[in-house]
Every structure is written in C-alpha cells, then in structure tokens.
Amino acid sequence: MAYKIMVADDDPEIRDVIRIYLQNEGYQTVEAEDGKQVLHLLDNHKVDLIILDVMMPVLDGINACFKIRERTNIPIIMLSAKSEDIDKITGLTSGADDYLSKPFNPLELIARVKAQLRRQSLASSASNLSMDNTVIEIDDLKIDRNRHLVSVRGKEISLTPIEFSILELMASHRGFVFNIEKLYQSVWKEDKFLSDNTVMVHIRNIREKIEDNARSPRYIKTVWGVGYKVD
Structure with missing residues (x-):
C-alpha cells in the first residue's frame, strides 16, 4: 500500500514540483492551498505525512501545525522561505518534525520524507512487539514504549513522534552521553548529519514539556561541550 502525502502550499508551481517528485517515488498525494484546507482534508483523508508551508493565506502553517498536533502525531515537514534560526525554532516548536x-x-x-516515514514505520513496528521492558520509569517520569505515551506524576505529556524518539532513546541508555550528531543519526535514521540546531530545538521542546524548570532540568542533562544524557 502506497504512502499518502499531503502537500500544503499556496504556490501551485511548488505543489506541482513536489507532487511530481513524490509520485515518481510511488507515493500518493493530496494537495491543499492553505491551512484551513489542510484541516478539512484531514477529516476526509488518512495521510502518512504532511509537507506544510509556513506562509499561507487564511491559516498559516504555524497555526495549522498547532491545530494538527491537537489531532494527530503524524510526521510534519515544514517549508519556509525564511531561513533565520528563529523561524526554524518557531516551526519546530509548533510541532513540526523537520x-x-x-x-x-x-x-x-x-x-527527508523517506527518513520520516522510515522512522515512523520502525516506531510502529517496535510498538507491536512484546518487550519485557516496555515501560521506562525514572523518578516521576514514565515512558510507555508500546503505547508511545509519556507521563510525569501521572499527567500525560503530549510529545511529537520525534520528541518521543529522542526521549525514549536517551532514557533507555541512562547515563550515556549522546552528542548531537549521534542523536540525529539514531533518531532520524540518516548517516548524513545536517549541521543545524534542529536537535537542540527538539531537546528544548522536550524539556519545556517534561521538566518543572527547563532551565534547571531534572531529567535531560547537558554535558557541556559533549552532548546530552538522561540520568
């Protein structure tokens, strides 16, 4: 069964180019011109990944991403004509995976589409396996690997698929220090490491969600000059 990808961009030429490349890879596509149409189409189509432009009329990509995350954790790749770090941080903070x-x-x-789908497929396969250590508990933090659920003091925490994968990886290797390149390769399942702050933004997002004080984290510790670890 072919994956179905939603392409959301107000520029029809960009949608055409993306659609052609996706269909050449055997993917099915559905298209949207703005964020409001994205939400409408999600009511009628089961899609496996969304390519979401930031600058769209009616409802922009950032606000559309927030609303999508209220419904589903399917992978989202955000596109933007803006390349400043603050724009990337805003996009990833809204719930985008890349x-x-x-x-x-x-x-x-x-x-990147293939990497996201591959990571999603591996996560789904893992959740269907019967494992002895399906639940990781670290103080008040609980990670249910089979159900892809995270809670702190019994309160469920909503993480994106990428955020869950990062936290699960580090929590299952307590004390091991992961540098940014290793985290990227392990979670994104790509050998090519992109020299940007994507990983750091996701770490910051996870801390904001699971820590009482993100500036003085209890779970995800920074090892200065090296990387991150969960103790």
Whole structure:
C-alpha cells in the first residue's frame, strides 16, 4: 500500500514540483492551498505525512501545525522561505518534525520524507512487539514504549513522534552521553548529519514539556561541550 502525502502550499508551481517528485517515488498525494484546507482534508483523508508551508493565506502553517498536533502525531515537514534560526525554532516548536528552507532541492525533500516515514514505520513496528521492558520509569517520569505515551506524576505529556524518539532513546541508555550528531543519526535514521540546531530545538521542546524548570532540568542533562544524557 502506497504512502499518502499531503502537500500544503499556496504556490501551485511548488505543489506541482513536489507532487511530481513524490509520485515518481510511488507515493500518493493530496494537495491543499492553505491551512484551513489542510484541516478539512484531514477529516476526509488518512495521510502518512504532511509537507506544510509556513506562509499561507487564511491559516498559516504555524497555526495549522498547532491545530494538527491537537489531532494527530503524524510526521510534519515544514517549508519556509525564511531561513533565520528563529523561524526554524518557531516551526519546530509548533510541532513540526523537520524544517526545510526555500529554495530547496527536491531530492533533499524526498530524502527527508523517506527518513520520516522510515522512522515512523520502525516506531510502529517496535510498538507491536512484546518487550519485557516496555515501560521506562525514572523518578516521576514514565515512558510507555508500546503505547508511545509519556507521563510525569501521572499527567500525560503530549510529545511529537520525534520528541518521543529522542526521549525514549536517551532514557533507555541512562547515563550515556549522546552528542548531537549521534542523536540525529539514531533518531532520524540518516548517516548524513545536517549541521543545524534542529536537535537542540527538539531537546528544548522536550524539556519545556517534561521538566518543572527547563532551565534547571531534572531529567535531560547537558554535558557541556559533549552532548546530552538522561540520568
């Protein structure tokens, strides 16, 4: 069964280019012109991934992403003509799993689509396995690997798929220090490491959600000059 990808961009030429490359890879596509249409289409289509432009009329990509995350944790790759770090941080904070600046190489976009779908598939396969250590407990933090649920003091925490994968990886290797490159390769399942702050933004987002004080974290510790670990 072919994956179905939603392409949301108000520029029909960009949608055409992305659609052609996706269909050449055997993916099905559904298209939207703005964020409001994205939400409407999600009511009628089961999609496996969303490519979401930031600058769209009616409802922009950032606010659409927030609303999508209220419904589902399917992977979201955000596109934007803006390339400043603050724009990338805003995109990832809204719940996107990856971020690509325009103009972009369509082959790089396809590579990122494949990486997200591969990671999602591996996560689904793992959740269907019967494992002895399906639940990781660290003080008040509980990670249910089978159900993909995280809670702190019994309160369920909503994490994106990428955020869950990062936290699960570090929590299952307590005390091990992961540098940014290792985290990227382990979670995104890509050998090529992109030199940007994507991983750091996701770490910050996780801390904001699970820590009482993100500036003085209890769970995800920074090892200065090296990387991150969960104690």
